[in-house]
Amino acid sequence: MDASDDSVPFDQQGLVELVAVVTTDPKEQEPVERVGSDNHKSRSGCEPSILLTSSDLEEEGVPLVMLEGGETLNEKSRLKPSSKSTWHGTLKNVCLFSCGLALVSSVVILFLLLSDTNFFQDLGFGLRNSENHVERPILAFRKKQSTGGRRKEFKILQITDIHLGEAEDLDWGPRQDRNTWHALDSILKVEAPVDLLILGGDQLTGNNCEKNGTAYYEELGHFLSSYGKPWATIFGNHDDTEYEAANGERRPALYSRKDLVIADQKSPLSLTQMGPDTIDGTSNYMLDVHDSSGTDVIAQVLLLDSGGGAIPKKISDSQIAWVREQISTSDVPAVAFQHIPTQAHKFFDDSRCQGLHDDGVEVVGYDGGIMQALSATNRFFFLGVGHMHGMGYCCPYESSDLPDPSTVNQNQMHVCFGRHSGYGGYGRWERGCRVYELYYDDDETEARTTPSSETSSKAATRPIMQWSSWVRLESGEIVDKMKL
Numbered sequence: 001m002d003a004s005d006d007s008v009p010f011d012q013q014g015l016v017e018l019v020a021v022v023t024t025d026p027k028e029q030e031p032v033e034r035v036g037s038d039n040h041k042s043r044s045g046c047e048p049s050i051l052l053t054s055s056d057l058e059e060e061g062v063p064l065v066m067l068e069g070g071e072t073l074n075e076k077s078r079l080k081p082s083s084k085s086t087w088h089g090t091l092k093n094v095c096l097f098s099c100g101l102a103l104v105s106s107v108v109i110l111f112l113l114l115s116d117t118n119f120f121q122d123l124g125f126g127l128r129n130s131e132n133h134v135e136r137p138i139l140a141f142r143k144k145q146s147t148g149g150r151r152k153e154f155k156i157l158q159i160t161d162i163h164l165g166e167a168e169d170l171d172w173g174p175r176q177d178r179n180t181w182h183a184l185d186s187i188l189k190v191e192a193p194v195d196l197l198i199l200g201g202d203q204l205t206g207n208n209c210e211k212n213g214t215a216y217y218e219e220l221g222h223f224l225s226s227y228g229k230p231w232a233t234i235f236g237n238h239d240d241t242e243y244e245a246a247n248g249e250r251r252p253a254l255y256s257r258k259d260l261v262i263a264d265q266k267s268p269l270s271l272t273q274m275g276p277d278t279i280d281g282t283s284n285y286m287l288d289v290h291d292s293s294g295t296d297v298i299a300q301v302l303l304l305d306s307g308g309g310a311i312p313k314k315i316s317d318s319q320i321a322w323v324r325e326q327i328s329t330s331d332v333p334a335v336a337f338q339h340i341p342t343q344a345h346k347f348f349d350d351s352r353c354q355g356l357h358d359d360g361v362e363v364v365g366y367d368g369g370i371m372q373a374l375s376a377t378n379r380f381f382f383l384g385v386g387h388m389h390g391m392g393y394c395c396p397y398e399s400s401d402l403p404d405p406s407t408v409n410q411n412q413m414h415v416c417f418g419r420h421s422g423y424g425g426y427g428r429w430e431r432g433c434r435v436y437e438l439y440y441d442d443d444e445t446e447a448r449t450t451p452s453s454e455t456s457s458k459a460a461t462r463p464i465m466q467w468s469s470w471v472r473l474e475s476g477e478i479v480d481k482m483k484l
């Protein structure tokens with residue numbers, strides 16, 4: 001190799017040298033040691049070079065050339081046959097090759113890291129916490145096997161007010177949580193198949209969670225994950241409420257609603273979303289439900305944060321404006337959930353409502369006209385709430401806005417209460433979960449009612465979707481079944 005090789009990058013030079021060793025006659029081109037070159041300086045971690053001093057060269061009768069600064073160099077000295085055995089040179093070249101390979105590999109890995117983080121996600125060590133990089137399930141209707149697939153179903157199970165973490169520092173608190181796991185296990189097993197779980201608020205009694213509110217959400221995520229079904233969470237008035245110490249002192253929760261969303265989203269089965277920052281509350285979002293082939297969106301689920309805890313109990317004007325915007329973009333059937341009832345949920349008439357009615361009704365301080373906004377679209381089947389542990393009924397929505405409020409029909413929106421599902425929180429009514437089943441038959445279709453520029457490319461008809469609802473108790477019994 002001549003002096004021009006010094007301009008070749010170090011790693012390439014190592015490769016060139018190795019190739020030279022392999023492809024040339026070893027007698028003609030024995031491994032050499034360099035003198036007067038800078039190469040030896042940057043080989044940290046490799047076999048050190050053997051440097052020949054000028055006295056070595058003089059001993060061998062090699063004439064020296066004086067350079068600027070008094071240094072000596074002889075052309076012959078640049079290629080001096082090694083007096084050592086050839087294994088030494090080979091070892092050096094292998095070492096150079098390894099260093100070069102390591103450097104190239106590092107550059108490739110760095111490039112992949114910067115250009116495509118999904119590569120690492122695929123390998124299983126991506127940032128699972130990041131909503132953008134977790135593969136989450138798509139919601140879709142399911143073919144009902146007993147009808148040969150002619151009927152399609154989508155079953156929602158509302159788990160509400162389980163109040164984990166209550167009295168976490170006393171014996172009965174954790175025991176109560178174990179009873180909750182047992183109740184949910186019984187209900188989930190007997191009610192299968194379920195397509196979506198709604199965690200309807202008050203998953204925690206934050207008043208007693210001194211510091212680990214997020215840990216309870218992670219525990220809940222692990223528990224639900226074992227059933228293999230996706231869930232969507234909304235917050236209640238106890239999830240991030242202030243902590244109440246045994247001595248009566250109070251202080252704000254050490255975690256926020258957003259912290260709970262992050263903990264919830266750690267499971268790939270969580271469909272919970274952090275709502276827009278520009279509106280009040282956190283758990284404000286909409287989920288699409290597809291047909292059984294997973295292509296077209298044929299229903300939607302609206303989730304709202306009715307406040308409480310660290311924020312006021314209300315549906316604010318900013319939320320209503322956001323809801324109006326969301327629901328105007330589609331004409332498919334929809335359902336909605338929030339934790340605290342609206343004024344409309346106070347209505348109860350024995351002849352027109354079905355279900356448990358054994359409690360008072362506390363409503364949000366202000367609801368912005370949410371029921372009017374939803375019912376005016378003719379898309380919503382119901383708004384389901386929790387909060388009142390002794391209420392479990394569904395009623396047709398009564399409003400003076402309706403032309404004839406006494407007329408109840410299939411399309412009339414309903415107000416529904418879930419069923420107290422856990423052992424935390426007040427009351428001893430038998431635990432259960434309200435189930436909402438959306439369904440349609442392939443051969444029953446109707447014309448689309450809300451044509452718009454956006455729907456012009458869609459089919460002119462769609463399936464006639466219906467719904468029914470019941471409560472599944474921990475004992476396995478079905479009660480409070482809706483008769484629509």
Ligand SMILES: [Zn+2]
Nearest residue numbers: 161202387425
């Ligand atoms: Zn509650």
